[in-house]
Amino acid sequence: MKAAKAKIEARATDATAGPGLSFDISKEHLLVVQCLGAWRIDQPWPSAEALLQQLDSENGIQAVAFDTKELTEWDSSLLTVLLKCIQRCEEKRIPVDLSTLPEGIRRLLKLATSVPEKKDTGRGSAHKTLLVTIGQSTLGFFRSAKEILAFIGEAFLAFTRMFTGRAQFRASDFKEIIQECGVQALPIVSLISLLVGLILAFVGALQLMMFGAQAYVANLVGISMVRVMGAVMTGIIMAGRTGAAFAAQLGTMQVNEELDAFTTLGISPMDFLVLPRMLALTLMMPLLCIYADLMGVLGGLIVGVGMLDMNLMEYYNQTKGAIRLNDLFIGLFHGVVFGVLISLASCLRGIQCGRSATAVGQATTSAVVTSIVCIIVATAIITIVCNVLGI
Numbered sequence: 001m002k003a004a005k006a007k008i009e010a011r012a013t014d015a016t017a018g019p020g021l022s023f024d025i026s027k028e029h030l031l032v033v034q035c036l037g038a039w040r041i042d043q044p045w046p047s048a049e050a051l052l053q054q055l056d057s058e059n060g061i062q063a064v065a066f067d068t069k070e071l072t073e074w075d076s077s078l079l080t081v082l083l084k085c086i087q088r089c090e091e092k093r094i095p096v097d098l099s100t101l102p103e104g105i106r107r108l109l110k111l112a113t114s115v116p117e118k119k120d121t122g123r124g125s126a127h128k129t130l131l132v133t134i135g136q137s138t139l140g141f142f143r144s145a146k147e148i149l150a151f152i153g154e155a156f157l158a159f160t161r162m163f164t165g166r167a168q169f170r171a172s173d174f175k176e177i178i179q180e181c182g183v184q185a186l187p188i189v190s191l192i193s194l195l196v197g198l199i200l201a202f203v204g205a206l207q208l209m210m211f212g213a214q215a216y217v218a219n220l221v222g223i224s225m226v227r228v229m230g231a232v233m234t235g236i237i238m239a240g241r242t243g244a245a246f247a248a249q250l251g252t253m254q255v256n257e258e259l260d261a262f263t264t265l266g267i268s269p270m271d272f273l274v275l276p277r278m279l280a281l282t283l284m285m286p287l288l289c290i291y292a293d294l295m296g297v298l299g300g301l302i303v304g305v306g307m308l309d310m311n312l313m314e315y316y317n318q319t320k321g322a323i324r325l326n327d328l329f330i331g332l333f334h335g336v337v338f339g340v341l342i343s344l345a346s347c348l349r350g351i352q353c354g355r356s357a358t359a360v361g362q363a364t365t366s367a368v369v370t371s372i373v374c375i376i377v378a379t380a381i382i383t384i385v386c387n388v389l390g391i
Contacts (some may be wrong), residue, residue, distance in 0.1 A: 113170030196301025218318035221300030231334035247367035250350025
């Protein structure tokens with residue numbers, strides 16, 4: 001006995017030989033979707049509404065199959081309609097037979113439907129208790145501490161290999177990084193240090209003038225710039241300028257899988273990439289600190305001579321009498337420590353970077369924040385130690 005069929009056709013209105021759909025519903029409630037003609041995106045093609053109406057109708061559709069015998073051409077327009085049909089069938093739990101479709105369509109449909117749903121949208125996530133939050137934060141802290149200690153150990157081993165002549169990095173790269181960390185940083189260091197010295201002198205003068213002791217502005221600016229402020233301001237500048245560049249460079253190499261390529265070739269990324277950056281910044285920071293000290297004193301000189309009617313030689317003698325060699329050495333020690341901390345933090349965040357453009361931005365931000373926090377903490381520790389030792 002022949003199965004009763006209900007046949008419905010849907011075609012583009014302005015192209016009789018264009019793309020079309022035909023639906024056959026058998027007695028067994030099998031919906032056969034016939035794809036007709038040439039489906040091209042540059043011409044009108046049937047909407048998927050007619051097909052979706054068949055699936056939503058009360059015909060009791062139990063399965064869907066496709067017939068492409070009369071299909072002459074196809075592109076993404078046909079895939080759009082088929083995807084809507086498949087999604088509606090998944091919602092209604094109707095099985096779909098894709099075996100009669102061309103192999104190219106099947107591959108593209110599999111590719112289009114293989115993207116997993118995002119799990120990190122936050123909707124429907126269970127509320128975490130306080131103990132769970134504390135536990136996860138504690139575990140994350142210990143994992144981060146382990147990674148930091150491992151990186152510091154690898155950096156120490158890289159320095160050991162350099163002193164024994166076994167480190168693998170190019171001298172040309174090292175010279176280029178020195179130029180980036182040193183000469184190219186002078187303009188911004190000059191501007192910031194000059195303004196900081198000028199601000200210190202101006203703020204100090206407002207208080208010292210009340211006691212007629214404005215001559216001691218030179219002492220205030222000289223000691224503060226040479227001992228702490230010159231190194232701190234230079235460190236913050238280099239953290240935002242050079243440290244961010246280091247993190248972005250290494251992060252981009254991580255995204256492009258260049259670090260994996262170095263490892264595959266037997267070249268240590270720590271020796272080839274991290275070591276020259278750490279060495280260059282550590283060597284350049286004390287020199288930049290001395291330059292920043294000079295520019296800060298010059299800023300104080302501008303205020304002292306221009307606003308306080310001090311003589312040039314008077315300001316020079318006051319500064320010379322106030323600054324000791326201990327102050328200069330402490331400032332240089334600050335610079336060395338800051339250079340090590342900035343390079344370590346920046347290279348660490350760059351190597352820890354994920355494999356996306358967003359991860360590079362996050363690594364750069366994290367490198368700058370970590371470097372500045374390390375600078376402030378290190379400054380506090382060094383200041384306390386110097387106070388305890390009386391130097």
